[in-house]
Amino acid sequence: MRFTSQLWLSLMFFAFYFSWGIFMPYWNAWLVSEKELSIETASSLIAIGLLVRAASTFFLYPAVSAKFPAGKLLKWFSIIAVLISLFFIPASGYVPLLIVMVVFSVVYPVIMPMADSAGAILMQSDRIHYGKSRSWGSIGYTVSVLLIGFASSLFTNAAILYMLIGSIVLTAAAASYRTPLVLERSNDLRRVPIRQLFASKRFVTALLTCVLIQGAHAAYYNYGVLYLEHLGVNTIWTGIILNIAVAAEILFFSVADRFLHRTSVPVMFMGAALAAVFRWSMMFLFPSIAVYVFVQIFHAFTFGLAHYAFIRLLREEFDSSEIPAAQGVYSSLGMGLSTAVLTFGAGFLYDIEPRFAFLSMALVALPAVFISFWMKKDKK
Numbered sequence: 298m299r300f301t302s303q304l305w306l307s308l309m310f311f312a313f314y315f316s317w318g319i320f321m322p323y324w325n326a327w328l329v330s331e332k333e334l335s336i337e338t339a340s341s342l343i344a345i346g347l348l349v350r351a352a353s354t355f356f357l358y359p360a361v362s363a364k365f366p367a368g369k370l371l372k373w374f375s376i377i378a379v380l381i382s383l384f385f386i387p388a389s390g391y392v393p394l395l396i397v398m399v400v401f402s403v404v405y406p407v408i409m410p411m412a413d414s415a416g417a418i419l420m421q422s423d424r425i426h427y428g429k430s431r432s433w434g435s436i437g438y439t440v441s442v443l444l445i446g447f448a449s450s451l452f453t454n455a456a457i458l459y460m461l462i463g464s465i466v467l468t469a470a471a472a473s474y475r476t477p478l479v480l481e482r483s484n485d486l487r488r489v490p491i492r493q494l495f496a497s498k499r500f501v502t503a504l505l506t507c508v509l510i511q512g513a514h515a516a517y518y519n520y521g522v523l524y525l526e527h528l529g530v531n532t533i534w535t536g537i538i539l540n541i542a543v544a545a546e547i548l549f550f551s552v553a554d555r556f557l558h559r560t561s562v563p564v565m566f567m568g569a570a571l572a573a574v575f576r577w578s579m580m581f582l583f584p585s586i587a588v589y590v591f592v593q594i595f596h597a598f599t600f601g602l603a604h605y606a607f608i609r610l611l612r613e614e615f616d617s618s619e620i621p622a623a624q625g626v627y628s629s630l631g632m633g634l635s636t637a638v639l640t641f642g643a644g645f646l647y648d649i650e651p652r653f654a655f656l657s658m659a660l661v662a663l664p665a666v667f668i669s670f671w672m673k674k675d676k677k
Contacts, residue, residue: 302423302477303430309371309412310434312471316464317409318441319457322539323449326522327457332394336523340644342391342398343519347637349402355629358407359491362621367415368472368480371408375469378405382462408468410628414621415480417611422479427608432550435601439543446536494615494623499562502672503610504631506566509665510573510603512635516643516654517577524651528586538589542596549597553605562613563673565606570669572598573662581656599662607631 328339361370381404384397412434419425441464448456495501525535557565576595579588607627615623639661646653 302419303425305475305477306416306430307433308471310430311437312468313408313412314434315437315441316468318438319445319461321518322522323445323457325519327454330454344637344640346398346402347633349399350406351629351633353403353407354410354625354633358625359622366481368476371411371472374404374408375472379465382465385458410624414624417620420612426554428550428553432547435543435547439540442539443536446533450532497614499614506665506668507607507631508635509662510569511631512639513573513658513662515636515639516658519640520647527651541593545594545597546601549601562606562610563669565602566669569598569603570665574659577655577659581652584652
């Protein structure tokens with residue numbers, strides 16, 4: 298049973314993050330080149346999508362997870378996301394694109410916390426290794442970023458949308474393949490009040506830390522590809538450079554369970570916060586391809602370590618019926634709302650001077666260093 302659950306979760310992560318590797322770094326470039334939007338207009342669409350994602354994961358996901366098992370939700374949401382994505386093909390102009398983007402953002406990004414919640418539940422029920430399965434998500438991201446880089450150079454950025462649609466189809470297929478029985482059961486489902494989650498001091502402090510660390514990726518996620526173009530990098534090399542970050546992430550997740558099982562959550566958060574301040578400061582101070590490539594390895598810590606620490610906290614702090622709601626709040630605030638708000642600010646600064654966007658991200662991550670230190674001290 299453990300092997301089957303591990304395999305299913307690995308396939309699920311691989312398929313979803315394959316699609317995410319297309320959507321996250323390349324969607325801005327697709328809107329600019331294929332729909333002929335300005336960088337500022339395209340950025341506003343993405344930011345609005347992130348705001349919708351935050352609302353959806355905060356309100357919709359906990360509500361549906363209280364009524365339906367995680368396995369069924371993953372299937373349904375993946376299939377619906379495929380159908381909605383097709384409307385991007387005819388959509389033209391700001392208003393039609395905005396409508397499709399809003400509806401798409403209600404459904405598609407919610408698959409991420411659903412998969413993570415399934416992982417946290419399987420950690421409790423089947424004792425699976427979360428890091429091993431999550432590393433396959435990073436592998437999927439790596440493969441897609443590499444393929445989309447070559448596809449864009451051969452067929453222009455028009456390939457981005459069609460590869461996204463195909464990859465979401467793959468996600469729906471993975472969600473339907475031999476779903477673990479524990480994820481199909483309805484007996485543990487119940488509505489968890491948000492105030493019940495916020496009664497946990499550890500949860501609130503960890504959430505605030507993630508809001509700062511994960512939100513500080515806003516400039517990188519939305520302007521990283523454009524910044525490489527600004528530095529004069531060919532589109533083929535763009536995919537390879539972006540993959541350095543994901544390769545570091547893969548290595549981290551593959552060894553995290555073994556090397557971090559005795560490391561406390563506050564210490565992990567502190568390491569992630571320090572790495573974030575260093576990474577974004579370097580990109581501000583040294584605007585060169587060599588430095589961009591070097592700091593890519595720190596993605597293992599700025600994203601991977603922070604994310605792993607929070608998943609560990611969910612397992613330690615909540616039971617299986619509370620995890621989906623807690624995961625929804627994390628995805629909404631820590632990886633949705635914070636990124637959306639900072640995308641607006643980073644876009645404004647990027648138009649003035651691209652380096653300023655990364656300086657602002659370093660300043661955002663800085664308070665997380667002190668908060669995580671306080672968490673460590675408070676634990677003692």
